[in-house]
Amino acid sequence: MAASDGSNASKEKSHDIANELPTYNAENMQSNMKVIYYSRTFMSIMGGVIAGILGFTGLMGFVFYFLVMAMTSAGMAAKAGFSVHSYFDSWNRIILDGFLGGLMSFVLFWTFAYDIVHIF
Amino acid sequence: MAEDLVLDTAIRDWVLIPLSVVMVLIGVLRHFVSKLMRTSSQLPDPKIVKEGQVIIRARNLRAAANFIPLKSFRARKVYYSNEENGLLFVPKGQAQNAQAQMFSDPNMAMDMMKKNLSMIIPQTLTFAWVNFFFSGFVAAKIPFPLTQRFRSMLQNGIDLSTVDVSYVSSRSWYFLNLFGLRGLFSLILGEENATDDTQRMMQMGGFGFDPSKSLSAEKDGLDILQHEWALPKFEQRAETVLRKLVS
Secondary structure, three states: OHHHHHHHHHOOOOEOOOOOOOOEOHHHHHHHHHHHHHHHHHHHHHHHHHHHHHOOOOHHHHHHHHHHHHHHHHHHHHHOOOOHHHOOOOHHHHHHOOOOOOHHHHHHHHHHHHHHHHOO | OOOOOOOOHHHHHHHHHHHHHHHHHHHHHHHHHHHHHHHHOOOOOHHHHHHHHHHHHHHHHHHOHHHOOHHHHHHHHHHHHHHHHHHHHOHHHHHHHHHHHHHHOHHHHHHHHHHHHHHHHHHHHHHHHHHHHOOOOOOEEOOOOOOHHHHHHHOOOOOOOOOOOOEEOHHHHHHHHHHHHHHHHHHHOOOOOOOOHHHHHHHHHOOOOHHHHHHHHHHHHHHHOOOOOOOOOHHHHHHHHHHHHHO
């Protein structure tokens, strides 16, 4: 988790103090989205390697993937200080965005690690 | 798993790892080559750039319309609608122009072809290489079970029909690498890299029609917009904010 927190260090506040009129700075929003994307990709690669080394097969592996994604979401919510609305425009961003994007990388590194370790 | 095949270690060393390494290296190479090729042929048409900037200004006006008083918003709207009115009647003759220009302009066509080719050629070459050298044996075992229908897709070098579908040939390892390394490339190469071909194709395809259609779209958007001044309560809001700061 320390690695994903490190990549979140460049988050910026994306709306001003006026609470009735949520205005979002588009550039900062985009930068925050990029941070989410990088974190998820990195965590899916790591998760794939771990799943392969531990020898998960079949459904267990996919459950592990969803677990890793949930951990990433929780980590990002914690990093944003749980005041999600000052960094993103809705909760859905950090929870659901990019969920399935890391799946292919996860499967690739899962297969790789599993083969190297178990079918040596 | 009913039968656990024991696979040779040499397959690990000489198939899986080299294939992945080669694909990563080819991706990096393609990224740098496209970067080099791009800077040598960059002649943005000033007219298109001007129209693009007008669109951006109109969009900003629409987004922030509630922060300026009604009269100034109307004044700006008339400026844009009138200005774009002149631009709007021209595109009927210009729309065909842009399209014809798009396809007959040698620079643009060559550019697009170069980009497409730089996508397709490395993939084709690598696929042919994989097929030639690495066919006819089991390369890897995927950790999750698949149905029998995938057998023909994943095992096309292997002629035994009793082997588990999880044992795949190197062709499927190539495809797995193709899709899975996209995430890795976005981490290594930064967000704009040449391996993201779908995004690039969409961008290039909409370039010629951009001026005429989005101008009229922006004009319609401006006409529809209802102005609602958000600032009359501004003094109270400023008061609450200042109170929070002071207390």
